[in-house]
Structures are given as structure tokens and as C-alpha cells.
Amino acid sequence: MMMASDIRPEPTPKARERLLDVKGLTIEIETRNGPATIVDGIDLHVDKGETLGIVGESGCGKSLTMLSMMRLLPNKIRVTKGEANFGGRDLQKMSNADLRKVRGGEVGFIFQDPMTSLNPVMRIGQQLAEPLIYHRGMTKAEARKRAGELLKLVGIPGAEDRLDAYPHELSGGMRQRVMIAIGLACNPQLLIADEPTTALDVTIQAQIVDLVKELRDKLGMSVVWITHDLALIAGLVDRINVLYAGTVVEDAPVDALFDNPSHPYTQGLLASIPKLTDERSTRLSSIGGTPPEPGRRPKGCPFAPRCPLAEQVCHERVPSLEGVGQAGAHRVACFVAQRKLEAA
Amino acid sequence: MGAQPLMRIENLVKHFHVRLGAFGERAATVHALDDISFEILEGETLSLVGESGCGKSTTGFTLLNLHRATEGKVIYQGKNIVELDEKAMRPYRRQLQIVFQDPYSTLNPRMTIGEAVGEPILFHKLATKAELKDRIAMLLADVGLPPRFASRYPHELSGGQRQRVAIARALACQPKFIVCDEAISALDVSVQAQIINLLLDLQQKYGLTYLFIAHDLAVVRHISDRVGVMYLGRLAELATREELFEHPLHPYTKALLSAVPEADPAHERSRKRQILQGDVPSPLSPPSGCRFHTRCPIAMDICSKVVPEWRLARPGHMVACHAVTEGLPG
Ligand SMILES: Nc1ncnc2c1ncn2[C@@H]1O[C@H](COP(=O)(O)OP(=O)(O)OP(=O)(O)O)[C@@H](O)[C@H]1O
Ligand SMILES: Nc1ncnc2c1ncn2[C@@H]1O[C@H](COP(=O)(O)OP(=O)(O)OP(=O)(O)O)[C@@H](O)[C@H]1O
Ligand code: SF4
Ligand code: SF4
Numbered sequence: 001m002m003m004a005s006d007i008r009p010e011p012t013p014k015a016r017e018r019l020l021d022v023k024g025l026t027i028e029i030e031t032r033n034g035p036a037t038i039v040d041g042i043d044l045h046v047d048k049g050e051t052l053g054i055v056g057e058s059g060c061g062k063s064l065t066m067l068s069m070m071r072l073l074p075n076k077i078r079v080t081k082g083e084a085n086f087g088g089r090d091l092q093k094m095s096n097a098d099l100r101k102v103r104g105g106e107v108g109f110i111f112q113d114p115m116t117s118l119n120p121v122m123r124i125g126q127q128l129a130e131p132l133i134y135h136r137g138m139t140k141a142e143a144r145k146r147a148g149e150l151l152k153l154v155g156i157p158g159a160e161d162r163l164d165a166y167p168h169e170l171s172g173g174m175r176q177r178v179m180i181a182i183g184l185a186c187n188p189q190l191l192i193a194d195e196p197t198t199a200l201d202v203t204i205q206a207q208i209v210d211l212v213k214e215l216r217d218k219l220g221m222s223v224v225w226i227t228h229d230l231a232l233i234a235g236l237v238d239r240i241n242v243l244y245a246g247t248v249v250e251d252a253p254v255d256a257l258f259d260n261p262s263h264p265y266t267q268g269l270l271a272s273i274p275k276l277t278d279e280r281s282t283r284l285s286s287i288g289g290t291p292p293e294p295g296r297r298p299k300g301c302p303f304a305p306r307c308p309l310a311e312q313v314c315h316e317r318v319p320s321l322e323g324v325g326q327a328g329a330h331r332v333a334c335f336v337a338q339r340k341l342e343a344a
Numbered sequence: 345m346g347a348q349p350l351m352r353i354e355n356l357v358k359h360f361h362v363r364l365g366a367f368g369e370r371a372a373t374v375h376a377l378d379d380i381s382f383e384i385l386e387g388e389t390l391s392l393v394g395e396s397g398c399g400k401s402t403t404g405f406t407l408l409n410l411h412r413a414t415e416g417k418v419i420y421q422g423k424n425i426v427e428l429d430e431k432a433m434r435p436y437r438r439q440l441q442i443v444f445q446d447p448y449s450t451l452n453p454r455m456t457i458g459e460a461v462g463e464p465i466l467f468h469k470l471a472t473k474a475e476l477k478d479r480i481a482m483l484l485a486d487v488g489l490p491p492r493f494a495s496r497y498p499h500e501l502s503g504g505q506r507q508r509v510a511i512a513r514a515l516a517c518q519p520k521f522i523v524c525d526e527a528i529s530a531l532d533v534s535v536q537a538q539i540i541n542l543l544l545d546l547q548q549k550y551g552l553t554y555l556f557i558a559h560d561l562a563v564v565r566h567i568s569d570r571v572g573v574m575y576l577g578r579l580a581e582l583a584t585r586e587e588l589f590e591h592p593l594h595p596y597t598k599a600l601l602s603a604v605p606e607a608d609p610a611h612e613r614s615r616k617r618q619i620l621q622g623d624v625p626s627p628l629s630p631p632s633g634c635r636f637h638t639r640c641p642i643a644m645d646i647c648s649k650v651v652p653e654w655r656l657a658r659p660g661h662m663v664a665c666h667a668v669t670e671g672l673p674g
């Protein structure tokens with residue numbers, strides 16, 4: 001597989017144009033005791049050609065946020081506030097017909113769980129061909145040919161033969177790559193990838209990252225990449241958002257996040273990454289406690305019950321996301337970090 | 345390492361028969377596992393790594409007799425368990441557990457989390473009805489889930505939460521041996537660290553043995569005693585953790601180790617990975633001789649003709665490669 005050029009020019013600030021702009025999005029779930037908040041007024045944005053990485057604790061609302069944008073939320077869960085603009089149009093208000101054109105066409109989606117999103121009784125070649133026929137008006141034969149090319153692009157060996165396989169006949173990583181191929185099928189303007197490489201080995205992960213880089217640079221595609229593997233996306237993304245309990249707690253250019261992680265939760269995450277040089281006997285550090293459940297968030301900072309730095313104010317007021325770096329590019333929602341960075 | 349073997353795998357082969365073509369008109373064979381031999385020692389963590397599709401999950405499934413082996417033996421407690429039928433297998437089922445790669449497809453959607461975790465406890469009579477609730481709550485707490493999750497259904501959980509339920513369910517059986525197939529790959533690093541610590545604690549306390557399938561080499565290095573590297577249905581190399589990471593012998597292992605990403609943006613942007621040339625061959629028609637010869641940077645004439653022997657090259661270090669001379673007589 002080809003390597004994409006590794007060093008990208010900095011995007012000039014003037015050329016920036018918002019592609020996706022999520023404002024104050026709130027997602028609630030209907031429970032026996034009434035509605036409970038899962039995602040709490042989240043703000044996210046992605047510029048044209050930009051790659052945004054999203055990390056955060058398991059269960060903090062990453063997948064639901066992305067699904068809500070495409071109006072694919074499960075039963076009993078709904079958006080109660082906020083908007084999600086894509087290319088200037090509010091996805092929440094768009095007609096179903098328009099939304100269908102966006103889904104899988106202008107916006108490619110790689111779902112987290114291949115086994116639940118692939119149709120188990122349909123050959124994968126057909127599943128790949130469908131969006132090509134629907135969105136791009138290809139004939140069946142054209143779509144099959146393109147489907148084979150896509151499988152090759154994501155590195156599946158014997159691609160033409162595998163078109164006729166059913167999902168259960170593929171390995172976990174192959175299924176995941178079929179999902180990636182479907183997400184990329186229509187050359188989307190925006191690719192939303194929800195943990196797209198969890199089942200892939202390092203060499204294929206690297207190939208997929210290079211493939212996405214290449215498409216991004218060639219087509220000007222924007223990318224939202226959800227992952228827990230900070231090392232993997234270190235060389236891919238422009239910016240990282242760290243989510244905790246359904247809010248963004250830190251938003252920073254990638255270098256700033258690694259050089260100067262400011263939120264105590266981000267610091268905890270980085271400290272938990274096992275290093276290749278670790279000894280077996282060392283215990284991995286992990287953040288004590290568990291994140292709040294929907295409907296049981298603490299009154300002040302959502303991280304306060306687990307935070308080693310928590311002060312009185314943290315239990316009383318919710319910190320807002322505020323700029324601390326140059327030109328406000330690095331933002332953090334933490335009283336202590338804000339104070340420290342202001343003093344510096 | 346003086347440990348006894350818990351399981352001995354001898355010349356294990358697994359083929360899948362599939363049908364190709366738009367109407368399924370062509371028959372073909374997937375060579376998923378070909379002639380694999382190794383031992384799993386009591387109380388150790390043996391990891392399997394290798395490219396996607398190389399046969400890691402198939403190894404796990406076939407070892408536990410969840411897929412019928414095409415040929416070969418798996419000796420456990422003096423019995424070749426892969427020739428047993430489901431009834432004869434029953435006494436071994438509780439001891440030998442697996443956490444599947446795809447937890448969603450293996451959790452019953454109509455069973456609550458509490459029922460899913462409690463079912464094996466009741467089935468194997470590991471607790472009384474009265475103790476059950478506490479036992480479930482304890483297992484959930486071990487994997488970092490609050491007790492209230494017991495009343496939820498699988499579709500009401502996030503990906504990482506489901507993965508933890510699958511781990512709790514395996515632990516509920518108080519097994520001797522667990523195949524962990526990408527069991528922690530969907531977890532954020534903090535929860536991942538918590539589960540790894542838990543697995544290592546349980547191992548120390550109860551002498552558990554793990555076959556750990558994973559692609560994150562930093563995690564593998566952290567938890568393994570020994571590591572096996574697979575390529576296209578065969579073992580390429582198997583050695584102690586230190587040997588494998590400090591002294592890899594097989595060209596494929598070397599390429600794999602060079603691809604490990606690091607949490608450093610500047611380094612990642614500028615690095616040149618040693619990405620293997622050539623396409624991954626298809627297990628429908630694997631290459632002759634050494635299966636790696638189509639992509640190996642140092643392949644020789646003999647490599648496409650003769651299957652390299654699976655042999656001991658250094659103490660505790662097995663390898664299959666014609667170019668490795670260590671350990672050869674003379
Ligand atoms: N259908 C549902 N019913 C009730 N709760 C749900 C449902 N789906 C998700 N949740 C809850 O909402 C929260 C957010 O879920 P989401 O899937 O967005 O998490 P995530 O950040 O993607 O986590 P992961 O990293 O584990 O995939 C979780 O706590 C989950 O338990
Ligand atoms: N039920 C099946 N029918 C046909 N082929 C199968 C079946 N299960 C697995 N295979 C094939 O066997 C080969 C090995 O698959 P396996 O799932 O063991 O790979 P793996 O090493 O676990 O990969 P991954 O890292 O992607 O999970 C693959 O080519 C796969 O397509
Ligand atoms: S605001 Fe307070 S509790 Fe929240 S992360 Fe910062 S120091 Fe910790
Ligand atoms: S046997 Fe030959 S082709 Fe195979 S890994 Fe060794 S040198 Fe390379």
C-alpha cells in the first residue's frame with residue numbers, strides 16, 4: 001500500500017470553513033424515574049479538511065453523540081436541545097428524504113459494532129454495492145467492480161473472492177474493514193469513524209490511517225475519529241477533544257494535548273497507556289472510581305468525585321470550557337487548570 | 345520456567361469449506377489453521393498476535409472445541425478434547441472459557457446483564473439463589489460496572505460496557521483457562537488498565553491461565569509470559585516475552601514490531617514504518633513453502649518450495665524460517 005505524504009502543511013487560518021458545527025446538543029434517555037441526561041449540551045466542530053480525534057471514557061456518550069447527528073438514536077433516547085449543522089443545514093430539522101442523501105453519501109459512517117450493523121444474511125459485496133447504486137447511480141456491474149476495489153483498498157486479501165462471503169465467514173478485523181470500506185464508498189465530505197480499528201493489528205491499522213490521510217489530502221475530506229488509542233491517532237489528527245460524562249472537558253491541537261495535557265482526566269488517561277518498555281510486574285495506573293451514570297451527575301464538575309485536585313468550588317459549580325492557550329486554541333473545562341495556565 | 349503444560353496442541357488443522365460466486369457455484373477451502381503445535385503452560389499468559397485474518401480467533405475456537413478441528417489434537421487433562429462430542433465436553437466447559445471478540449453477537453439480547461452473568465453461576469451451581477445477587481454485583485464491580493447495570497439489556501450498553509459484561513460472564517464460571525479474544529480492545533485506556541490489573545490479580549490468586557489474543561503490542565508486552573506470532577494460519581515464532589521483543593528472529597515479527605505507534609505526534613508524523621510490501625495473500629490459496637515468502641524482504645529460492653521447519657532456535661524460542669541459523673547443528 002502507498003504511503004501518504006507524512007508532513008502536512010499547517011492549514012492557513014483564513015481558509016478555515018466550518019463543515020460540522022454541533023451546538024449545545026443534549027441527549028436524554030427515558031427511564032422509569034423520568035428523563036436522564038446522557039450528553040449534556042455538547043459543543044463540537046470540524047472544519048473543512050480538518051481531522052478531529054475524540055477520546056473519552058467508555059460509556060461517556062461518544063457513539064450516541066455521533067448517532068444522534070444522523071438521527072439514528074435507539075428507542076427511548078432522544079435529542080432534547082441543541083443543533084447539529086452540516087454544511088450550514090441543521091441535520092436535526094432536515095426532511096427524512098434529504099437526510100437519507102446525507103447518510104452514507106455526503107457523510108460516511110463507520111459504526112463501532114460491525115456485527116450489528118452488517119446484515120448477517122447478505123453477502124458483503126451486495127452491502128458495499130448498495131450505497132454506490134443509491135447515492136452515485138452506478139449500475140449493478142459498476143458497483144460490484146467498485147466494491148472489489150474498495151475491499152482491496154482496505155487491504156482484504158483475495159478481495160474479489162471475498163465479495164461473495166457472508167459476514168460470519170470473515171474474521172473480526174475483516175468485518176471491521178468492510179465497515180470502513182462502506183464508510184468510504186461514496187467519497188464523503190465528512191467521515192465519522194467510531195473506533196474503526198479496534199480489531200486490527202498494528203500493520204493494518206497503520207495502513208488504514210495512511211489510507212484515510214491520503215483520501216483526506218486528496219479529496220479535502222474532513223474526519224471525526226473516535227478512539228481510545230491516542231498513540232494511533234497522534235500522527236493523523238489536527239485536534240483532539242476529550243469527552244467526559246457527555247461533555248467536552250478539553251479541546252486542544254494535537255501537539256498541545258500531548259505536550260501539555262491540562263485536564264486532570266486527560267492526564268489520567270495519558271498516564272494509563274502501557275508503554276512498550278514497562279516491566280510486567282508494574283501495575284498499570286488507572287483512574288479510580290467510575291464515571292457518573294445518566295441521571296446521577298454530581299452538581300459541580302462531573303469529574304469532581306474522582307479528581308485528585310478537586311477543591312470546594314469544584315463540587316459547587318460546573319467549570320466551562322475556556323481558552324487557555326495562544327488565541328484560545330487550547331481550551332479546558334477545569335477551575336484548577338485554568339488558574340494554573342493563566343498564572344503561567 | 346518449570347511450569348507444567350496445561351494444554352498441548354499437536355499439529356492442529358482447521359479448514360472452512362465455503363462457496364463462492366454470485367450463486368455459490370464454486371466450492372473453495374479457507375486454510376485458516378495449518379499444522380500448529382505449541383504448549384500452553386499452567387498459570388501463564390500466552391499471547392497470540394498477527395495480522396487480521398491470520399487465524400487467531402480460529403485457534404481459540406478450535407482449542408475449546410467450539411469449531412471442529414479438521415485434524416490434530418488438543419490434549420487437556422490427558423484427553424484429546426477436540427474429538428469429544430458436546431456431551432463428553434460438558435465437564436470441561438466450565439473450566440475452559442472464552443471472551444469473544446464480538447460481545448454483542450454472543451450476549452442474548454433478551455437477557456438482562458444480571459441474568460447473563462448469573463446464568464453460568466446457577467447452571468454450574470457455584471452459588472445459591474440467595475447469594476446470587478451479591479455475586480453478580482461483585483463480578484460487575486470487578487469489571488468497573490455499577491450494580492444497577494444488572495437490570496439493563498445488552499443494547500442499552502456502550503461498546504466497552506458490553507465487552508466488560510462478557511469478561512464478567514467468563515469470570516463467573518471460576519474457570520481454569522480463559523481465551524481472551526480482543527477482550528479489552530474496545531475499552532478506553534483507563535478501564536483497560538483496570539481490567540488488566542484485575543486479570544493479573546486473579547491469575548496470581550487462582551493460578552488462572554490465559555490465551556490472550558490482542559493486537560496492541562504494548563498491552564501484550566505488559567501482560568504476557570510468552571508470545572506467539574502467527575502468519576496466515578501458521579505459527580511463525582513463539583518465545584518468552586523478553587526474547588520476542590528483544591531478540592525477534594522471524595522477518596515477519598521484525599516488521600510487526602516496527603509498526604507499533606507511539607503516543608508522540610511529531611514522531612508519528614515523520615516516521616517511516618517498515619510497511620510490508622505486497623498484498624496479504626488469501627487463505628483461500630495460500631503461498632507454497634513459507635507462507636511469508638511473497639512479502640519477505642529476505643526471501644530465498646528455497647522459501648517458495650519448502651515449508652520451513654517449526655523448531656527450537658534458542659532456549660524457549662521456537663521459529664519457522666529458513667534464514668534463521670541459530671540453534672542449527674554445525
Ligand atoms: N439504548 C440504550 N438505553 C439505555 N442506555 C443506553 C443505551 N445506549 C447507550 N446507553 C448508555 O448511554 C451512555 C453512552 O453510551 P455510548 O454508546 O454513547 O458510549 P461511548 O462513549 O460510545 O462508549 P464506548 O467507548 O464504550 O463505546 C452509556 O452509559 C450507555 O450505557
Ligand atoms: N465460519 C467461517 N467460515 C468461513 N471462513 C471462516 C470462518 N471463520 C473464519 N474464517 C476465515 O478463516 C480465516 C481466519 O479467521 P480468524 O477469525 O481466525 O482470524 P483472526 O486472526 O482472528 O483475525 P482478526 O484479527 O481479524 O480477528 C479468515 O480468512 C476468515 O475469513
Ligand atoms: S474542575 Fe475541579 S474537580 Fe473538575 S477536573 Fe478541575 S480540579 Fe478536578
Ligand atoms: S522462510 Fe524465507 S520467506 Fe519465510 S520468513 Fe524465512 S526467509 Fe522469509
Ligand SMILES: [Mg+2]
Pocket residue numbers: 062063064112194502503504
Ligand atoms: Mg461507543
Ligand SMILES: [Mg+2]
Pocket residue numbers: 171172173400401402445525
Ligand atoms: Mg479474530
